[in-house]
Amino acid sequence: MTALPVLATAGARVFTGPLRVAEHEAVNADYRLMRLEAPPTLTAACAPGQFFHLLCPAEGRHAPLLRRPMSIYGAEGDRLSFLYKVQGKGTAALATLPVGGSLEVMGPLGQGFRLDPGWRNLLLVARGVGLATLAPLAAAAKAKGMGLTAICSARAPEFLMSLELFASHGAEVVTVLDSDGTSAVEHLDPMIEARMAAGAVDAVFTCGSARLLRLLQALGDKHGVPGQVALEQQMACGLGMCHCCVRPFRRDGATVPLRVCREGPVFDIREAVA
């Protein structure tokens, strides 16, 4: 095995360097799972909701210039994993990486999910690629002895992912689909509200859908249930230097631009402008 890359200077907190691709496979027609070999000190420094900035390789004559931010799907032992959808030049290039190849990564970056020790029951509502971001909450909740319900939304049954992962951490899994109409807000609204009204939800978490964000904001306001949302934005530097990745947030009675890479990607659900 080659020597592990070292940080540029002592005291630096962000890892930059190449990691070896240990596994890389299609999960379904849309998504791929990539596991990198990582120093255990690096995976131990990762928190759910944080992200890495990946330098995607060149594909043909198209070399993606900038890095691509990608949220951590898993960080345990010597494995750092990412679950992603091929949807642009960067991810298309990433998909070509062979097992044994190497990928330049920088991270972990940003603010992850914050779990209040007083919470007993968490509810997450995930759709599409948002599932990858929320999945690490399952292990974190279990480690803190919190109960977790995962509502997983997808177009059709074949696009549901990570159900076993949630189940293996003791989570209750609820699946809702576009194909049978169960993923509609009109269906989810009473289902989630009933749980909140019964006092069975201490906090909600979401990622990947503006529709679901608005629903959880409204229900959370009504029932006094706090929540967090992980947001996306196009990025350049990933560190907070360039101010490319701002989004508007409601804070202290005003609408302020905050950097998704630095102040986020996880924000208080009440602050997000959906």
Place this chain on the structure above:
Amino acid sequence: MNAPLGRPAVDMSVRIGGLTLKNPVMPASGTFSEELAEVFDLGTLGAHVLKTITRDPRTGNPTPRVTEVEGGMLNAIGIPSKGVEAFLAKVVPFYSRYDVPLVVSISAPTSADFATLAARVSVPGVAAIEANISCPNIEEDGRAFAIRPGSTREVMARLRDATDLPLWAKLTPNTGETPEVARAVEEAGGDALVVANTILAMAVDTRTRRPRLGNLMGGLSGPALKPITLRMAYQCARATSLPVIGCGGIATVDDALEYLIAGASAVQVGTETFIDPLAMPRIIEGLRARAEAEGVAAIRDYVGTLADAAEPEGVVFMQAAP
């Protein structure tokens, strides 16, 4: 320290106006901030050039603020700023821990406002002022002082009256009068030329038919910009006796050397830091190794050493077929 026995270490220092820098590599304004200290020791840099500040807080442009193009990126950030007072209270003190000259980049809508802001930031801890008279993103259609010699001369003269600090002028590629603008800076008492800012550009999403930047137009940076700003750096070095700081598309040691050979005394690295956050220390070490390998005693010995264009020796062009 790393030099072979019997050969002195390469002298990496360069002089820019009244300042001595320990090496010729520094960040381009807008691509650097305190956060980079989490990745490497910022004490290794030749200078610290900060993101442009304005007198009052500004929120900046609507998103998307960045888009990738072939060979580069477009940005239209719009100079978000917390204002000069917050900057002096919070940002300047952070850099006092480093033995590296701090260069403050400033922008203002008028010459008078530029002068007032320059005076306000002329405080202990600030080593030089970089006048951003070239940002294409804050005025309609990319208008900026440095597009014309007349407006350049006027704003630089006002700045010169307002501060005793070394005054660097950041020029724009959005002009057809590069040598004239450079001479205007020199005549007005500027101390150095930073060559150059981004070039005004745009990109369209053909599916939605919308511009790919929230601001419609933005600045092109990255490798695609380099041949243009390199040509400008050469023109500026020829047109004036001011030190030139090359900026535009520098990603490798060779890129940096091209600017030095063309006449720049130092270089700024911007977009490449977004791609490789260790780009600046990598280029510093690479320049040192290159000089050592070529037996060049001091990095400044590369400056302005461009040889004549190759003679077409042995090659016959346009010869009629027999």
